[in-house]
Amino acid sequence: KAGVTQTPRYLIKTRGQQVTLSCSPISGHRSVSWYQQTPGQGLQFLFEYFSETQRNKGNFPGRFSGRQFSNSRSEMNVSTLELGDSALYLCASSLTSGRGEQFFGPGTRLTVL
Amino acid sequence: AQSVTQPDIHITVSEGASLELRCNYSYGATPYLFWYVQSPGQGLQLLLKYFSGDTLVQGIKGFEAEFKRSQSSFNLRKPSVHWSDAAEYFCAVGDNNNDMRFGAGTRLTVKP
Numbered sequence: 001k002a003g004v005t006q007t008p009r010y011l012i013k014t015r016g017q018q019v020t021l022s023c024s025p026i027s028g029h030r031s032v033s034w035y036q037q038t039p040g041q042g043l044q045f046l047f048e049y050f051s052e053t054q055r056n057k058g059n060f061p062g063r064f065s066g067r068q069f070s071n072s073r074s075e076m077n078v079s080t081l082e083l084g085d086s087a088l089y090l091c092a093s094s095l096t097s098g099r100g101e102q103f104f105g106p107g108t109r110l111t112v113l
Numbered sequence: 114a115q116s117v118t119q120p121d122i123h124i125t126v127s128e129g130a131s132l133e134l135r136c137n138y139s140y141g142a143t144p145y146l147f148w149y150v151q152s153p154g155q156g157l158q159l160l161l162k163y164f165s166g167d168t169l170v171q172g173i174k175g176f177e178a179e180f181k182r183s184q185s186s187f188n189l190r191k192p193s194v195h196w197s198d199a200a201e202y203f204c205a206v207g208d209n210n211n212d213m214r215f216g217a218g219t220r221l222t223v224k225p
Contacts, residue, residue: 043215104156
């Protein structure tokens with residue numbers, strides 16, 4: 001069974017631009033969670049989607065948004081990029097929402113210049 | 114909300130020596146606890162998890178962890194470390210809403 005895939009793996013943007021990251025969960029998994037990982041803040045929860053609905057949200061500004069499609073694939077969007085948004089963005093999928101063992105993708109490395 | 118503390122930012126052990134990585138959590142109910150490992154440039158791989166039952170949990174790659182409710186701890190152990198174990202290790206606590214909180218991580222260096 002294929003693992004969680006994330007595209008693109010690397011991305012370079014400039015301040016003020018917007019970016020969309022994509023995550024394809026493991027086949028059959030309906031929950032997708034997103035995390036931001038930085039050296040200073042560590043791993044921080046962004047949001048979780050289950051059956052196309054946002055179930056849970058972390059403490060991030062509204063510039064960070066996401067969605068989930070009927071095939072469980074998820075996208076994350078960051079608008080008006082700031083230098084501090086440079087990070088590794090990790091996606092994790094699980095079978096269900098709640099008590100889920102999460103399987104992580106390799107991440108998308110975003111650099112904002 | 115739940116939280117996790119990993120007191121050790123960096124640990125160095127000799128190959129073949131035993132290892133214990135500390136993790137303390139804060140959560141009002143029965144926690145769901147996890148240990149993940151991350152190699153440079155990679156995502157996180159689950160080593161083991163605790164949901165309920167036996168408080169000593171066996172994981173992959175020879176790792177085990179023990180849940181101690183009285184100490185709010187979930188320490189990771191390995192009897193004999195291999196050079197390939199060098200990586201960053203994250204303890205995490207989750208709730209019923211899949212809201213998973215991670216510790217800051219412990220970077221493990223293995224000396225030959």
